[in-house]
Amino acid sequence: MIEYQHVTGDTAVYRDGTIKLHGPEGFEGMRKAGRLAAQILDEMASVVRPGISTEEIDRVVREMTLDGGGVPATLGYRGYTHSCCISINHVVCHGIPSSKTVKDGDIVNIDVTPLLDGWHGDSSRMYLVGDVSLKAKRLIDVTYECLMLGIEQAKPGARLGDIGAAIQAHAEQFRYGVVRDFCGHGLGRLFHDAPEVVHAARAGTGPELRPGMFMTIEPMINLGKAAVKVLNDGWTAVTRDKSLSAQFEHSIGITEDGCEIFTLSPKGLHKPPYA
DSSP states (O other), rough: OOOEEEEESSOOOOOOOEEEEEEEHHHHHHHHHHHHHHHHHHHHHOOOOTOOHHHHHHHHHHHHHHHHHEEEETTTGGGGGSSSEETTTTTTEEEOOOOOOOTOOOOOEEOOOEEETTEEOEEEEEEEEOOOOOOHHHHHHHHHHHHHHHTTTTTTTTTTHHHHHHHHHHHHHOOOOEOSOEEEOOOOSSSEEEEEOOOOOOOOOOOOOOOOOOEEEEEEEEESSSSSOOOSSSOOOTTTOOEEEOBBBBBEEOSSSSSSTTTTTSSSSOOOOOO
């Protein structure tokens, strides 16, 4: 039995399985946190280039987060020691910044979550490095389309499964694999909360979407099969068949007549190539 909980700024929130329903104060907090996340990702369009190390990208993310009045939610989260996740080529998600440098032809996902005034703005985008293959560009285009088709389903009265069904149907037209091992999630004053937002599902199933729900939609789409594995570092997830993987992520809130995307790019840099 799914339980919903109306919360205000005075409500103590816990990861207790309830789906939180927020009011105007929550929407305003998420707009600010989401905008900071989007501003950071806008800046990455000029930062990501051949030869830069992923730890240098992480440093820029950390400085922008702090300068924006927030803190990186990933820093210290379950022992994680970096300010963002950077996933290259066949890395599906949770790539750890290091001295590794970005190379011509790479596709790169950067996932940021600034915590601003108690609210989490969670978002990721793909970046093209130099001369990228046509198949990689097509994968990225379709992954972005999957994200937006999923968001179109996010409205009051719909079911959570409607989001995953739309994503899965679009990706599988191209014989791409939809990752099942990781999913979107509720968020707000908590980094990860109910519900889990799966990206391959049956329409008409799952919890009802109600105004005030906050969540991420973040499909991970593989050029090959859907299977992934986590490396020995305990974080980095890669495709088992070493095929390319792409991901986009937005944080959204369900409104009375649809949804609001909190993490839209202020500069209109929604997907590559970024002008």
